[in-house]
Amino acid sequence: MTKFIRHAIPEIIEVQPEKFGDYRGYFSEVFKQGLFEAEGIAADWIQDNQSYSAQVGTVRGLHFQVPPVAQAKLVRVLRGAIFDVAVDIRKGSPTYGEWVGIELSATVLNQLYVPVGFAHCFMTLEPDTEVLYKVSAPYSREHEGSIFWADKDLGIAWPDTGGAPVLSEKDEVAPSFADFDSPFEYRTRY
Structure with a gap:
C-alpha cells in the first residue's frame, strides 16, 4: 500500500509507493x-x-512560479538520487522560511509533493541522474522566481x-531570502 508521510511541515508529503518484485524486475x-x-x-x-543532470552536485533551484500560474509539484527520480528540498514561502505561515529535505532515489521510488507556496530545489547525489516531476500549471517565464539555494538565512543542510x-x-x-518579498499568503488550502 502506498504510504503518505508528513514531515516537519505537514503540507510537504513524501509518497512511498509499494514495489512488487520478482525475477523479471x-x-x-x-x-x-x-x-x-x-490524502488531500x-x-x-x-x-x-x-x-537530466550529468554531474554529482548539480543544483536546480530554489524555484517557484507566482499566481496565476503558481505550481504544485510531484517529484520523483527515474535514475540516480537527489536531495530534494521545499521551503515555505507563504507569508503568515507558522513555518515561513523553514524547509524540508528528503533524499529521493530511483531505488526507493519515493516521491515528494511540493504544494503551491513553496520554493523547490534539488541537488544530485549520483552521476547521470534523471528527475521526473508533475506540475499543476504551465511554465511561464514572466511568472518564475527564485531564491539563492544556499542562503545562510534558510540554513538548508x-x-x-x-x-x-x-x-x-x-x-x-x-x-x-532577506531580499525576497513573497507573493504567497498562508491559508490552509490552495
Missing part, C-alpha cells in the same frame, strides 16, 4: 489519483517535466557531494 503504481485525493492532494496535473556545486547562471545570482 518490479512493478509499482507510482500515481493513483484516488489515493492522492484521499487534489492538484490538477497538467504537465510532466524531466531533467545540503549534503557534501565532495566538490563544488554545478549551477546555472540564473541560480548563481538568485536573490537572497
Whole structure:
C-alpha cells in the first residue's frame, strides 16, 4: 500500500509507493489519483517535466512560479538520487522560511509533493541522474522566481557531494531570502 508521510511541515508529503518484485524486475503504481485525493492532494496535473543532470552536485533551484500560474509539484527520480528540498514561502505561515529535505532515489521510488507556496530545489547525489516531476500549471517565464539555494538565512543542510556545486547562471545570482518579498499568503488550502 502506498504510504503518505508528513514531515516537519505537514503540507510537504513524501509518497512511498509499494514495489512488487520478482525475477523479471518490479512493478509499482507510482500515481493513483484516488489515493492522492484521499490524502488531500487534489492538484490538477497538467504537465510532466524531466531533467537530466550529468554531474554529482548539480543544483536546480530554489524555484517557484507566482499566481496565476503558481505550481504544485510531484517529484520523483527515474535514475540516480537527489536531495530534494521545499521551503515555505507563504507569508503568515507558522513555518515561513523553514524547509524540508528528503533524499529521493530511483531505488526507493519515493516521491515528494511540493504544494503551491513553496520554493523547490534539488541537488544530485549520483552521476547521470534523471528527475521526473508533475506540475499543476504551465511554465511561464514572466511568472518564475527564485531564491539563492544556499542562503545562510534558510540554513538548508545540503549534503557534501565532495566538490563544488554545478549551477546555472540564473541560480548563481538568485536573490537572497532577506531580499525576497513573497507573493504567497498562508491559508490552509490552495
